[in-house]
Amino acid sequence: MKLHEIIKFVDGTILTPELNLNINIHGGYGADLMSDVLAASQPNAVLLTGLTNPQVVRTAQMADFRAIIFVRGKQPQHETLELASQENIPLITSPLGMFELCGRLHKAGLPSFESNVSQ
Amino acid sequence: MCPNRVRTEQEINGRRGRPITDQDAHEINRVEELSYDLKIHEVMTKKLHTASPEMSLSDVLEILRINRISGVPVVEDGQLAGVLSIEDIVRAMGKNDLMETVGQYMTRRLVTVASYDTIVKAMRTFAESRVGRLPVVNEENKLVGMITKGDITRGILLALQKDYKEEEVRRYRASHLFEDIISDRTTLVLRYNIKAQNFTHGGTASSHIKRALLRLGADPQIARRCGIAVYEAEMNLIIHTTRGGILKLEVEPHRITMSTTDDGPGIPDIEQVLQPGYSTATDQVRELGFGAGMGLVNIKRCVDSMDIESTVSKGTKLIMRIHIPTENLSGRKEE
Numbered sequence: 001m002k003l004h005e006i007i008k009f010v011d012g013t014i015l016t017p018e019l020n021l022n023i024n025i026h027g028g029y030g031a032d033l034m035s036d037v038l039a040a041s042q043p044n045a046v047l048l049t050g051l052t053n054p055q056v057v058r059t060a061q062m063a064d065f066r067a068i069i070f071v072r073g074k075q076p077q078h079e080t081l082e083l084a085s086q087e088n089i090p091l092i093t094s095p096l097g098m099f100e101l102c103g104r105l106h107k108a109g110l111p112s113f114e115s116n117v118s119q
Numbered sequence: 120m121c122p123n124r125v126r127t128e129q130e131i132n133g134r135r136g137r138p139i140t141d142q143d144a145h146e147i148n149r150v151e152e153l154s155y156d157l158k159i160h161e162v163m164t165k166k167l168h169t170a171s172p173e174m175s176l177s178d179v180l181e182i183l184r185i186n187r188i189s190g191v192p193v194v195e196d197g198q199l200a201g202v203l204s205i206e207d208i209v210r211a212m213g214k215n216d217l218m219e220t221v222g223q224y225m226t227r228r229l230v231t232v233a234s235y236d237t238i239v240k241a242m243r244t245f246a247e248s249r250v251g252r253l254p255v256v257n258e259e260n261k262l263v264g265m266i267t268k269g270d271i272t273r274g275i276l277l278a279l280q281k282d283y284k285e286e287e288v289r290r291y292r293a294s295h296l297f298e299d300i301i302s303d304r305t306t307l308v309l310r311y312n313i314k315a316q317n318f319t320h321g322g323t324a325s326s327h328i329k330r331a332l333l334r335l336g337a338d339p340q341i342a343r344r345c346g347i348a349v350y351e352a353e354m355n356l357i358i359h360t361t362r363g364g365i366l367k368l369e370v371e372p373h374r375i376t377m378s379t380t381d382d383g384p385g386i387p388d389i390e391q392v393l394q395p396g397y398s399t400a401t402d403q404v405r406e407l408g409f410g411a412g413m414g415l416v417n418i419k420r421c422v423d424s425m426d427i428e429s430t431v432s433k434g435t436k437l438i439m440r441i442h443i444p445t446e447n448l449s450g451r452k453e454e
Contacts, residue, residue, distance in 0.1 A: 032408060033408055033411050033413075034407070034408030034409055035351070035408070035409055035410075035411045035413035035414060035417060036411070036413065037408075038347045038350065038351060038413075038417050039413055039416070039417045039420065043339075043343060049408075051406075051407070051408045053318075053406075053407055053408075054319060054320075054321075054322075055318070055321060055322060055354075055407050055408060055409070056408065058321065058322030058325070058326065058350065059322075059350070059408070061322075061326060061329070061346075062322070062325060062326075062329065062343070062346040062347050062350045063343065063346075063347060064339070064343050079319055087326070
């Protein structure tokens, strides 16, 4: 699924207008615990989160996420925007809550990219 | 790409009715940036074919035909007197006037640009004056060249190609490092000093490490595993140490070794910190999405071997290793 299609599904607002939105997203991951994201994600997914600090972008970069959507209309701090722009990770904010966001995207056909944590 | 459509300074400034900000600056693409960087003298045609006012139009037509150009500047006593374009000649042909002089038909209303101006200035002048070519003059107002929209397009394309080549060369050099330098055992060592409690910049070193590995030609999966492990380790230095520590990456053709060293406070019970969920992190750290007691567990999952040594009030050393299958790093030249 293309990122610009995802933005429509979630009524998203683009926070990094300079970045390319014509990219393929293969799955989704919803979490506020970055250690969980690092532990159990697969590459090329979109990250849905309620955290807005720069560590979210770092985490996304390390784990090969392609974009980040903030839930409940959250606005990231300046450092987060700057880092995302530098690392080429588009940021989107959606007025929807985490539950509805996940529901809409999953219903639209985006698979879960959360893998099982058991070792 | 049409150079005329490049936004002017006023348009960019006026886009949101306020002065240009850092965020706006990010929105300016590389082509626009180049339009402000490149000077007219860098893209103009310097080898000039000129005409004089006394020449006949049919002689100029020959110059245009032989050189496949569509206009020439007209010079009189070393000074620019006008421009004669193919449109002027067509006008003369309509009256069967080809034996007339250049002076009769040339355009005297002179629009020029300065050689030291940026190409954005030339684009604006093209848009305003609706002419296809502009004479370029230097500081002393002497004719030094001609510029067309084609020259601008060509100049921008050449500059973009140069950008692209530079990154290619950088990547090529890095990926051949281990083949170009011959020794019995080559190791590339990168060191980063990590400050304690510096949450805002946490992960910068890990980001540099991941990029370095990709430039060296590492498999993306291996770069990702290293990135995650080293990021957790970097965050541990920031969160838990008294005075920060050193993060080190050692790259060898067959193995990547990452390590962190700090001088305190040390871990009293290593068995305990290896239990998933055990954490001593503060609320501030938890608000960042860390401190869930998963760090070392995550690292262990990403790397092939992890060793941790610690002495209370002395410090901790963490060593993480990833083995590279022979086809990676050194063996990627076949691709």
